[in-house]
Amino acid sequence: MAGLTEDHLHHLLGTNDINDDESKNKVDNIAVVKDTVVEREASGGGDKEMVPLTGSSIHRSSSRPQLDLSGAAIQGNFEERDPTILLPNQSDDISHLALDIGGSLIKLIYFSRHEDRFVNDRRKRSVKGRFGVSNGTRRSYPILGGRLHFVKFETSKVNECLDFINSKQLHRGGVDSSCWHAEVPKNENAVIKATGGGAHKFADLFKERLGISIDKEDEMDCLVAGANFLLKAIRHEAFTHMEGHKEFVQIDHNDLFPYLLVNIGSGVSMIKVDGDGKFQRVSGTNVGGGTYWGLGRLLTKCKSFDELLELSQRGDNRTIDMLVGDIYGGMDYSKIGLSASTIASSFGKAISENKDIEDYRPEDISLSLLRMISYNIGQIAYLNALRFGLKRIFFGGFFIRGHAYTMDTISFAVQFWSKGQAQAMFLRHEGFLGALGAFMSYEKHGLDDLMVHQLVERFPMGAPYTGGKIHGPPLGDLNEKISWMEKFVQKGTEITAPVPMATPGTTGLGGFEVPLSRGNTLRSDASNLNVGVLHLVPTLEVFPLLAGPKTYEPNTIDLSDPGELEYWFTILSGHLPDLVDKAVASEGGTDDAKRRGDAFARAFSAHLARLMEEPAAYGKLGLANLLELREECLREFQFVDAYRSIKLRYLTCQDNSIETRLLTLIEGVLAANIFDWGSRACVDLYHQGTIIEIYRMSRKKMQRPWRVDDFDAFKERMIGGSGKKPHKRALLFVDNSGADIVLGMLPLARELLRRGTEVVLVANSLPALNDVTAMELPEIVAEAAKHCDILRGAAEAGGLLVDAMINIQDGSKENSSAVPLMAVENGCGSPCIDLRQVSSELAAAAKDADLVILEGMGRSLHTNFNAQFKCDALKLAMVKNQRLAEKLIKGNIYDCVCRYEPATR
Numbered sequence: 001m002a003g004l005t006e007d008h009l010h011h012l013l014g015t016n017d018i019n020d021d022e023s024k025n026k027v028d029n030i031a032v033v034k035d036t037v038v039e040r041e042a043s044g045g046g047d048k049e050m051v052p053l054t055g056s057s058i059h060r061s062s063s064r065p066q067l068d069l070s071g072a073a074i075q076g077n078f079e080e081r082d083p084t085i086l087l088p089n090q091s092d093d094i095s096h097l098a099l100d101i102g103g104s105l106i107k108l109i110y111f112s113r114h115e116d117r118f119v120n121d122r123r124k125r126s127v128k129g130r131f132g133v134s135n136g137t138r139r140s141y142p143i144l145g146g147r148l149h150f151v152k153f154e155t156s157k158v159n160e161c162l163d164f165i166n167s168k169q170l171h172r173g174g175v176d177s178s179c180w181h182a183e184v185p186k187n188e189n190a191v192i193k194a195t196g197g198g199a200h201k202f203a204d205l206f207k208e209r210l211g212i213s214i215d216k217e218d219e220m221d222c223l224v225a226g227a228n229f230l231l232k233a234i235r236h237e238a239f240t241h242m243e244g245h246k247e248f249v250q251i252d253h254n255d256l257f258p259y260l261l262v263n264i265g266s267g268v269s270m271i272k273v274d275g276d277g278k279f280q281r282v283s284g285t286n287v288g289g290g291t292y293w294g295l296g297r298l299l300t301k302c303k304s305f306d307e308l309l310e311l312s313q314r315g316d317n318r319t320i321d322m323l324v325g326d327i328y329g330g331m332d333y334s335k336i337g338l339s340a341s342t343i344a345s346s347f348g349k350a351i352s353e354n355k356d357i358e359d360y361r362p363e364d365i366s367l368s369l370l371r372m373i374s375y376n377i378g379q380i381a382y383l384n385a386l387r388f389g390l391k392r393i394f395f396g397g398f399f400i401r402g403h404a405y406t407m408d409t410i411s412f413a414v415q416f417w418s419k420g421q422a423q424a425m426f427l428r429h430e431g432f433l434g435a436l437g438a439f440m441s442y443e444k445h446g447l448d449d450l451m452v453h454q455l456v457e458r459f460p461m462g463a464p465y466t467g468g469k470i471h472g473p474p475l476g477d478l479n480e481k482i483s484w485m486e487k488f489v490q491k492g493t494e495i496t497a498p499v500p501m502a503t504p505g506t507t508g509l510g511g512f513e514v515p516l517s518r519g520n521t522l523r524s525d526a527s528n529l530n531v532g533v534l535h536l537v538p539t540l541e542v543f544p545l546l547a548g549p550k551t552y553e554p555n556t557i558d559l560s561d562p563g564e565l566e567y568w569f570t571i572l573s574g575h576l577p578d579l580v581d582k583a584v585a586s587e588g589g590t591d592d593a594k595r596r597g598d599a600f601a602r603a604f605s606a607h608l609a610r611l612m613e614e615p616a617a618y619g620k621l622g623l624a625n626l627l628e629l630r631e632e633c634l635r636e637f638q639f640v641d642a643y644r645s646i647k648l649r650y651l652t653c654q655d656n657s658i659e660t661r662l663l664t665l666i667e668g669v670l671a672a673n674i675f676d677w678g679s680r681a682c683v684d685l686y687h688q689g690t691i692i693e694i695y696r697m698s699r700k701k702m703q704r705p706w707r708v709d710d711f712d713a714f715k716e717r718m719i720g721g722s723g724k725k726p727h728k729r730a731l732l733f734v735d736n737s738g739a740d741i742v743l744g745m746l747p748l749a750r751e752l753l754r755r756g757t758e759v760v761l762v763a764n765s766l767p768a769l770n771d772v773t774a775m776e777l778p779e780i781v782a783e784a785a786k787h788c789d790i791l792r793g794a795a796e797a798g799g800l801l802v803d804a805m806i807n808i809q810d811g812s813k814e815n816s817s818a819v820p821l822m823a824v825e826n827g828c829g830s831p832c833i834d835l836r837q838v839s840s841e842l843a844a845a846a847k848d849a850d851l852v853i854l855e856g857m858g859r860s861l862h863t864n865f866n867a868q869f870k871c872d873a874l875k876l877a878m879v880k881n882q883r884l885a886e887k888l889i890k891g892n893i894y895d896c897v898c899r900y901e902p903a904t905r
């Protein structure tokens with residue numbers, strides 16, 4: 001592998017005056033930092049500091065048993081505000097499982113704790129001290145980070161649910177949370193919250209089989225608490241569904257109440273919600289999901305609800321419903337606004353025909369029933385909204401099951417009767433309202449306190465399939481996951497659409513004719529809903545320097561445009577073979593790694609196929625979500641750092657007049673951004689030359705004007721035009737490991753430092769592609785510090801060299817007078833960044849910052865290209881994709897963007 005000479009690096013970082021041509025001749029003295037990757041889980045929690053607690057009063061739910069505080073200890077740093085408390089002897093405090101046991105389905109929610117990976121990270125602790133990082137934005141006691149899982153079972157198969165609880169030991173604190181709760185001995189009394197009629201009916205069975213006592217919660221209380229939580233805490237929870245088109249709605253938390261909640265279970269409840277815990281059941285109807293399923297079973301001999309729903313996909317209700325046209329000789333009754341195809345009387349045709357039940361197709365019966373019930377519910381709901389003057393109607397409950405035609409029918413009814421004044425909205429977690437409410441009734445979770453940015457929804461590998469099983473595959477063990485993937489290798493190509501992709505034809509005022517569907521069958525997981533696992537990260541915050549957080553949209557490219565979707569899917573599919581090679585190589589190319597690599601490729605392809613069929617399946621989809629999904633999928637198959645083997649660690653420093661130096665520096669960042677292993681074109685380029693050759697080539701192409709070129713404005717600000725002082729603190733969002741950071745961002749940091757600006761390097765929390773991580777920064781900076789006094793002094797002053805400087809002999813003295821160079825993690829594990837969800841250490845560092853520099857395509861083009869900041873912002877990237885170049889900047893691949901935007905106040 002060819003690399004950079006020390007002199008070359010001196011040149012780039014500005015520590016001597018050797019020019020490019022001179023450095024060309026010295027190519028052996030390669031300064032490569034060792035390729036060791038810091039073991040992410042090195043501390044693993046094994047050596048957590050344990051400080052005995054003296055006090056014994058902890059807030060608790062009155063409905064629950066007393067906490068056993070004996071042996072209680074603080075986990076982590078005693079100095080921290082709101083530290084986590086371990087209760088090793090607290091055995092029966094099983095607060096992370098809740099149930100809603102309905103007439104047809106059991107909905108189960110369970111919580112699993114994140115392992116505390118970075119407990120012993122010294123960089124983090126030093127950052128915490130320096131910026132005074134708060135415990136997120138939480139008001140009361142801390143909630144533990146973790147994951148909320150959503151699972152369901154048929155009530156008739158309650159034993160499957162009990163087996164599931166038992167196999168995961170959820171009633172004893174769960175397999176994932178053994179460090180939170182001690183194991184509960186077998187017959188110890190576990191108390192879990194449950195709602196729904198089955199909480200009464202099956203109480204004895206739960207006690208008998210698992211020793212669980214059920215603490216019953218009121219169903220309406222739970223429904224409302226669940227809906228309020230979802231609407232406040234989950235981004236893109238609510239959506240409209242009209243004529244096959246799904247649109248997510250962002251609800252303003254301050255303008256949520258009042259609303260009408262229509263919960264369609266076996267029966268239907270209509271609840272006027274005025275606030276948290278403030279509601280009134282204003283109406284309901286006995287014609288609900290149970291009616292559809294019960295009548296449908298009698299009339300069609302279907303064996304399951306889903307089968308009945310699937311039949312309706314192929315039905316034509318005109319054979320059985322009496323339409324206006326049937327009465328008016330094929331004509332509309334336009335005087336009162338009814339088209340010929342309006343249903344005048346559901347099942348009405350059956351009275352005038354001399355036919356028996358066998359003479360009707362079960363498909364038509366099912367559709368007729370579905371339309372009858374859905375219209376009826378939509379109409380009653382609207383009348384109730386009208387009655388109380390409510391603007392919004394949210395529909396939930398498992399009757400809907402994400403079924404497009406059902407939602408369209410309800411929406412149509414609401415729109416029709418309200419003459420377009422009201423709109424039906426649906427909830428992605430529609431079936432879990434009650435269970436969520438029961439879960440939240442454990443007061444100690446404090447979930448009601450969570451903000452929308454503290455929850456990250458992830459779609460695990462099982463999301464594209466369910467294999468027909470109602471409870472899906474919440475598989476824990478990696479081996480289980482791989483075998484499951486292997487088993488479904490065939491199925492990956494057989495994904496069918498659950499919703500009509502083409503716009504269904506309507507017949508004007510009368511509603512739709514028949515459902516349109518691409519396949520004959522409903523996707524097997526139509527009833528599995530499009531919900532992922534909710535990751536609770538209480539430390540995430542909104543980036544404080546965003547000028548308009550409410551209107552901020554991180555994605556520049558919206559994949560709801562089918563052309564964009566197809567293009568980016570093709571690109572990402574094309575990357576897969578190479579990516580798998582890199583990932584497998586990063587783990588030594590072992591057979592185990594190959595097997596995982598294969599499984600990853602299948603899982604990610606299945607996600608792509610699923611999203612191609614239904615782009616909104618996982619919520620609103622942008623390019624950033626897709627790139628993040630890929631990283632998550634790699635992590636699921638335990639590829640902790642897929643590009644480890646090629647992350648380059650080149651180092652050292654460089655120097656010359658502010659104006660030329662500044663230009664050289666910006667050129668350096670732009671040129672170095674060519675080292676991007678996520679770009680097809682760049683990877684092809686790497687096969688054609690060495691790193692240094694490519695970098696030189698890239699630099700030579702740096703003639704101004706760049707395609708977006710605000711350099712002069714930036715320079716003006718930097719050299720202090722209009723009497724401006726140097727910036728106080730700059731946040732540098734760094735990108736790729738190796739050349740980008742060493743040849744690009746560190747030299748720029750150095751320039752800022754020498755001008756008296758504090759610099760905070762902001763890097764990923766988790767590896768993604770070849771991006772540098774916050775954990776890796778101290779070593780890279782330490783290596784650079786060996787060659788550059790400015791960097792060394794600043795890094796020392798910033799406490800960045802606490803670990804890494806141990807090996808540096810000469811100058812590890814404290815240099816507290818220097819302007820500090822610091823590093824923080826951004827809270828992400830993706831090449832893109834959503835600034836609504838950043839780490840609390842970044843949020844704290846941002847408080848005094850007056851300059852933000854974003855580097856790279858992911859951070860400054862795919863996301864944040866349109867973001868406005870309260871402080872000065874510089875967005876630097878080389879566009880390494882032809883289509884994006886054309887679309888975004890009307891240019892070509894390898895064109896550069898240097899966008900400078902002074903503070904928006």
Ligand SMILES: CC(C)(COP(=O)(O)O)[C@@H](O)C(=O)NCCC(=O)O
Binds near residue numbers: 673862880881
């Ligand atoms: C993943 C990336 C955003 C990383 O770019 P970076 O932020 O490192 O500049 C980029 O490589 C990308 O958009 N790649 C996919 C498109 C392509 O292969 O052309």
Ligand SMILES: [Mn+2]
Binds near residue numbers: 735736769770771
């Ligand atoms: Mn990158």
